[in-house]
Amino acid sequence: MSQFDLPELEFAPNALEPYIDKETMIIHHDKHHQTYVNNLNAALDKHPELKDQSLTDLVSDLEKVPEDIRTAVRNNGGGHYNHSLFWKILIPGGAHEPSGGLKEAIDSQLGGIDQFKEAFSAAAAGQFGSGWAWLTLDHQNRLRVTSTPNQDSPMMNGETPLLGVDVWEHAYYLKYQNKRPEYIKNFYNVINWDFVSDVYEKVLNKAVQ
Incomplete structure (x- = not known):
């Protein structure tokens, strides 16, 4: 079983149009983000002792990640974390200001x-x-x-x-x-x-x- 999975979008791929188009959302989420997840899991397979580490733990303390996979975790773990947050930051018809x-x-x-x-x-x-x-x-x-x-x-x-x-x-x-x-x-x-x-x-x- 993979350690990390691609999170589902909470809105339809075309829901952010005209600001972000459907095709971009599909490629961005289904292809680019999935690749980060796949590469991260492949790197972590080399170190089963990390299987209980959360994504936040891995990304926030890279010095504790074995050197042979540190760059892979930095790039792909960072990509997985950043995109997982990004999808939650987006919403159709979002408010124009915080409160x-x-x-x-x-x-x-x-x-x-x-x-x-x-x-x-x-x-x-x-x-x-x-x-x-x-x-x-x-x-x-x-x-x-x-x-x-x-x-x-x-x-x-x-x-x-x-x-x-x-x-x-x-x-x-x-x-x-x-x-x-x-x-x-x-x-x-x-x-x-x-x-x-x-x-x-x-x-x-x-x-x-």
């Missing part, structure tokens, strides 16, 4: 939703080559906008990812070609802010326990 405690934190720490979007869009558009842009909680549980190359996760730097946008070309090129900024702009129409807010609250609640 509650997350909104208050964005207002006080990042200057408001408009300034956050400006910084987040810049991080996403400015990521050279393949990678991700993120809204994270840092070591002091303060919000931060950042980016990572390839399939690296903010967890590798001790941060908790709340919101991420995939800027690998496979995430947008069929529809947007080289117009990455347009894809990023449209991404804001399909964000599941309720999910992002829930993750934020859970992290803070865990920190004060």
Whole structure:
């Protein structure tokens, strides 16, 4: 039995149109994400002692992963983690702004939703080559906008990812070609802010326990 499996989408592949097209969603989820899962499982088959490790444990502490599979776990474990989160971040007809405690934190720490979007869009558009842009909680549980190359996760730097946008070309090129900024702009129409807010609250609640 495989250690990790491809999670199912919680919406139809065409549900995010016109912002993210059906064909991109099918290829992105069924092909690219599945490949990360397959490669991760193949790497872990070489080390049965890791079979009880969670994906978070593996990705957040790569130094404990045997050296002969560390790069494979970094790339494919990171890809599996990032995409599993990404599908939950997306929702048809998403709210245009967060609410509650997350909104208050964005207002006080990042200057408001408009300034956050400006910084987040810049991080996403400015990521050279393949990678991700993120809204994270840092070591002091303060919000931060950042980016990572390839399939690296903010967890590798001790941060908790709340919101991420995939800027690998496979995430947008069929529809947007080289117009990455347009894809990023449209991404804001399909964000599941309720999910992002829930993750934020859970992290803070865990920190004060």
